[in-house]
Amino acid sequence: MxxxxxxxxxxxxxxxxxxxxxxxxxxxxxxxxDLAAFDANLDDLLARADGRPIRLATKSLRCRALIERALARREVTGLMAYTLPEALWLVGEGVSDDVLVAYPAVDRAALRALAADGRARAAVTIMIDSVAHLDLLDAVLGPDHPELRVCLELDAAWRPLPGVHVGARRSPVHTAREAGRLARAIVARPGCQLVGVMAYEGQIAGVPDATGARARDAVVRWMQGRSARELEARRGAAVRAVRAEADLAFVNGGGSGSVESTRADPSVTEIAAGSALVGATLFDGYTRLxxxxxxxxxxxxxxxxxxxxxxxxxxxxxxxxxxxxxxxxxxxxxxxxxxxxxxxxxxxxxxxxxxxxxxxxxxxxxxxxxxxxxxxxxxxxxxxxxxxxxxxxxxxxxxxxxx
Structure with a gap:
């Protein structure tokens, strides 16, 4: 066979x-x-973003030379790392002074290293999606630990019906009310500075819509359109609720496959992307790029x-x-x-x-x-x-x- x-x-x-x-x-x-293809893909990504800053997702490259090549473009303004040890390494090597860690950190040694390094604390933002994360920081570092930059993650999945979850299973914070409640808890917790909100719409960014299976592709495009409209309204409300509690430096959203709909959301200040620079086979099945x-x-x-x-x-x-x-x-x-x-x-x-x-x-x-x-x-x-x-x-x- x-x-x-x-x-x-x-x-x-x-x-x-x-x-x-x-x-x-x-x-x-x-x-x-292939550098010509890499650079052309970067040009296309920036054109699709239409002036919205790009935060480069390092997991899509995992190569310092390529990360630095992308960072040389002024529109690429920071990095999104996938672990705290990686973020500490990139900052220590001078690759970037603005690194958002996309996933919550429970690595005790890395958290202690972050707290002990003033340069890293100014450059690295860690992810929070629950009070339990705040409690973990205090348990590892002590309640009087130095101030850390934190980002609140909003669940971007589409939930059209009770019990239906379309998208990645990430943050438990789904509504604007939940986001505002967690923002108040972060602001009230000594040692935490709330600087950002992130929401990754994986059901749009990470799902091909032109695989050749026409019925399936039509359903995916319908789902993605409905999800994008729902998320724009819900994310906007959540960001307003968080901004009522803290001055935010950024609101991050998207991925390589959702640049257009993420860019259209007025609450988003920057777009996370990286996979499109490589052009792996999963991206052969998209209409948008x-x-x-x-x-x-x-x-x-x-x-x-x-x-x-x-x-x-x-x-x-x-x-x-x-x-x-x-x-x-x-x-x-x-x-x-x-x-x-x-x-x-x-x-x-x-x-x-x-x-x-x-x-x-x-x-x-x-x-x-x-x-x-x-x-x-x-x-x-x-x-x-x-x-x-x-x-x-x-x-x-x-x-x-x-x-």
Whole structure:
């Protein structure tokens, strides 16, 4: 059985010749970042934001050199890290002096390091979604701990009916009344300065609406339209309730897939995004954006079990999320497909087609989710045209593992 082929991107197929030429002297596995595609994707993201500042989601890149390349644009005004240790590292390395940690921190050592470092306290904002988080801070740091910048997270999921929850399960704070209540508790708690509100509309930003399944796509677009309208009203009310308690430095919303609807919300002051810069395969299924494939990797052919099969070394780099074919990596060639019995394997990945590559040749692959490739390789080779102009470490290459 052959697994359904993923949608083939002609621009990726056309780039393979350049990638092969640029990396001809390197043994696979090898990962490349096509700088022209990366920069074009960044230009497109900023155009879609239409003047609204971008807070770069570091989990989508997990590579300092790429983060710094994006930060060089004046419209990219800060970072959204995914753990507090990562945020402390980025600040310590001088990458940014404005880092929002997108998820609550319960790492006791990291919280103590934050409290002990005045520079970090001025640069890092941690996430709060309950009084229990405030209590945890006091338990770890003591009730008289130095003042920390905190952000209140509002649940952005759509709840059209009782018991129906469409979106990520994140904050328990859903209504404006709940947001105002928590804001009052934060303001009243010594050692906490409420500076921001965040709401991530994952059901809009993270769900493709052009997969080719017409009935499903129509339902998704209907859901996303209704959800965006509901969230704009509810988020606006929640932000007003929080602003009644504290002066806010920012209201963060969105993701790469929801820039347009997030930008239209007058309560939002900045948009979180990052995945669109890479153009992984999950973004092939959107009507709102069409990022270029900027990141790919090559695996070597190590076996030829039969005339229609080439077996690649390793390659089981399956994306997180619900188990589905959409989470598997995809060969760039339109005549190759993964097999349904093995998929992408830990130690080998068979691909089948009418004319598979020979032993020792390489097959270029695209992964499903933006930053997760960086967990499998220690370096990215930055390609300009048909040359490698720099080789830079990923987080893993710098000995960092944050997720």
């Amino acid at each position: 052959i697994r359904r082929r993923a949608r083939v991107r002609p621009d990726a197929v056309a780039a393979v010749t350049r990638w092969d030429r640029a990396t001809a002297d390197l043994d696979p596995p090898v990962a490349v970042v 069409h990022p270029r494939p900027a990141l790919a990797y090559a695996l070597p052919v190590v076996r030829r079990p039969d005339a229609r099969t080439a077996t690649l070394a390793g390659g089981g780099w399956v994306a997180s999320g619900p188990a589905a074919a959409s989470r598997l990596p995809s060969p760039v060639r339109d005549d190759l497909a993964l097999t349904g019995t093995e998929g992408a394997g830990e130690v080998q990945t068979p691909v089948r087609g009418s004319c598979p590559p020979a032993l020792g040749e390489r097959v270029w692959m695209r992964h499903a989710k933006a930053g997760e490739l960086a967990e499998h390789v220690t370096a990215y080779h930055l390609v300009d045209g048909d040359r490698v102009v720099a080789t830079v470490p990923t987080y893993r290459g710098e000995g960092k593992a944050y997720g």
